Amino acid sequence: MVSGLINANPIVYEKKERRTRSTPADVDEYAVExxxxxxxxxxxxxxxxxxxxxxxEELKVISEDAIEVDDKHSYVRVTFTPTVEHCSMATVIGLCLRVKLMRSLPPRYKVDIRVAPGTHATEAAVNKQLNDKERVAAALENPNLVDMVDECLAPSYE
Structure with a gap:
């Protein structure tokens, strides 16, 4: 990880129990949910x-309540809360969220990644960077940044 931590002792919260969506028995198995x-x-x-x-999740940077989905209009918004106001990794965290959703969702979805209002010193700049296609594409051409994102997205085997 990174040395010279901005938040050397973050509060760590307990993870929620995993839940699964229930599917009614009468739903066509080929229907798109x-x-x-x-x-x-x-x-x-x-x-x-x-x-x-x-x-x-453990750092409460993301929560289920901070996610908005409009499936009818193929729109997802994830609002995240950095652990400190001057978090130097806010853009990287947002990029990780965007990449994970780009890899997970059908391409018809528009994904909007935002810093929670009032939680970061450069909130407007971070939001602009995370939602600009050209800036995101340029960031994903940087091999060091891609390695960092891939490390954050790698599955953990706890």
């Missing part, structure tokens, strides 16, 4: 923090 808040949360809950050996 709507994507909901729980499904998005299950995709992103285990992303590792770039600075700490904890998941974004």
């Amino acid at each position: 709507a994507i909901d808040q729980l499904e998005i949360f299950e995709h992103i809950r285990d992303i590792k923090d770039p600075e700490h050996p904890y998941s974004l």
Whole structure:
């Protein structure tokens, strides 16, 4: 991980119990099921923090309540809360969220990643960076950044 931590002693919370979506018995097995808040949360809950050996869920950087889904309009918004106001990894965390959802969701979805209002010193700049296609594409051309994102997205075997 990174030395010179901004938040050397973050508060670590207990993970929620995993839940599964219930599917009615009369649903056609070939029907496309709507994507909901729980499904998005299950995709992103285990992303590792770039600075700490904890998941974004354990650090309360993400929560199920901070996810909005409009399946009808193919829209997902994830709002995350950095652990400190001057978190230098906020853009990397947002990029991890975006990449994970790009890899997990059908391409018809528009994904909006946001820093929770009032939780980061450069909130507007981070939000602009995370939701600009060209900036995201440029970031994903940087091999060091891609390695960091892949490390955060690697499955943990706890």
